[in-house]
Amino acid sequence: MFLTLKKGATRSQLDYICKKVRKIGFRAHISRGAKKTVIGVIGENAILARDIFESMEIVEFITPISKPYKLASREFKKENTVININGIKIGEKQIVVMAGPCAVEKKDLLIKIAREIKKAGAKVLRGGAFKPRTSPYSFQGLGEKGLKHLAAAKKMTGLAIITEAMTIDQVKLVEKYSDIIQIGARNIQNFDLLKAVGKSKKPVLLKRGIATTIKEFLMSAEYIMSQGNYKVILCERGIRTFEQSTRFTLDLNAIPVIKKLSHLPIIIDPSHGTGVRDYVAPLSKAAIAAGADGLMIEVHSKPEEALSDGPQSLLPKDFCLLMEELKKVAYAVGREI
Numbered sequence: 416m417f418l419t420l421k422k423g424a425t426r427s428q429l430d431y432i433c434k435k436v437r438k439i440g441f442r443a444h445i446s447r448g449a450k451k452t453v454i455g456v457i458g459e460n461a462i463l464a465r466d467i468f469e470s471m472e473i474v475e476f477i478t479p480i481s482k483p484y485k486l487a488s489r490e491f492k493k494e495n496t497v498i499n500i501n502g503i504k505i506g507e508k509q510i511v512v513m514a515g516p517c518a519v520e521k522k523d524l525l526i527k528i529a530r531e532i533k534k535a536g537a538k539v540l541r542g543g544a545f546k547p548r549t550s551p552y553s554f555q556g557l558g559e560k561g562l563k564h565l566a567a568a569k570k571m572t573g574l575a576i577i578t579e580a581m582t583i584d585q586v587k588l589v590e591k592y593s594d595i596i597q598i599g600a601r602n603i604q605n606f607d608l609l610k611a612v613g614k615s616k617k618p619v620l621l622k623r624g625i626a627t628t629i630k631e632f633l634m635s636a637e638y639i640m641s642q643g644n645y646k647v648i649l650c651e652r653g654i655r656t657f658e659q660s661t662r663f664t665l666d667l668n669a670i671p672v673i674k675k676l677s678h679l680p681i682i683i684d685p686s687h688g689t690g691v692r693d694y695v696a697p698l699s700k701a702a703i704a705a706g707a708d709g710l711m712i713e714v715h716s717k718p719e720e721a722l723s724d725g726p727q728s729l730l731p732k733d734f735c736l737l738m739e740e741l742k743k744v745a746y747a748v749g750r751e752i
């Protein structure tokens with residue numbers, strides 16, 4: 416539940432309530448708006464403690480949160496969350512495009528790709544230094560060397576960096592080099608990892624698991640938020656269905672559903688969602704039309720030589736053409752790129 420306080424609540428009144436919340440075994444999350452201060456009382460069956468707070472003079476009213484995810488729910492926060500990464504705002508009018516190779520490979524190649532995607536209008540450079548691969552014999556990523564290449568590309572282009580942390584041990588390292596920490600589809604329910612990035616100050620991009628319901632997806636976001644990190648960006652990247660003609664089935668339903676259930680921004684990854692280069696453009700357009708806040712697109716200058724996901728990677732020139740088309744779609748739905 417959350418407690419909306421009367422205007423003019425003092426620091427000591429806030430402290431008193433928060434202490435009480437913790438004493439009865441719940442967590443207190445304060446959100447101080449321009450007009451009102453709201454305290455989230457978070458925990459299982461928190462509503463049962465309603466009477467304790469109802470009798471407090473400073474509490475104006477109490478609102479129960481019916482969903483199992485609390486901090487992530489639209490009930491808890493009506494306005495869209497906007498995540499600001501050095502001026503790049505995710506969750507506002509602008510559609511933020513993240514692009515780059517699946518895996519970080521050679522430094523020069525990464526810088527070349529970074530320059531091209533920047534010219535085309537992307538704001539964030541993606542690329543894995545730690546790669547979750549189905550086969551242990553496939554390229555596993557360059558590790559810290561890859562992170563250093565990303566840092567070099569950032570220095571040359573000014574692009575923000577997103578890269579994946581696969582384990583708790585990698586979080587500190589990834590945090591050091593990146594602007595956004597990516598949690599991959601396979602780690603969606605690695606709860607200890609979610610808690611670890613929940614303690615980070617950096618925004619987290621959480622990718623939906625291949626067999627995760629939207630409710631489970633939001634529960635995973637809740638894990639991160641429950642540790643104090645509210646900067647969560649959701650990413651739909653395709654789920655497994657009976658359909659075999661694409662690598663996964665991109666669930667665009669997730670966009671309006673999540674917009675209804677949550678205040679968090681949602682972006683779409685049509686590269687992993689389809690696994691096929693030719694389908695990336697139509698699904699990128701559809702995602703923007705359906706209300707996505709951003710896109711994550713794999714781009715490689717030599718996809719035939721890519722160490723992972725070449726078949727779904729766009730050539731820089733095709734990415735550039737796509738960005739031009741996306742501008743028109745964005746404009747048609749009141750957004751911009």
Ligand code: PEP
Binds near residue numbers: 517543598600622
């Ligand atoms: C990726 O974006 O590099 C990736 C591995 O994606 P996912 O976790 O969605 O499979």
Ligand code: MN
Binds near residue numbers: 687
């Ligand atoms: Mn990939």
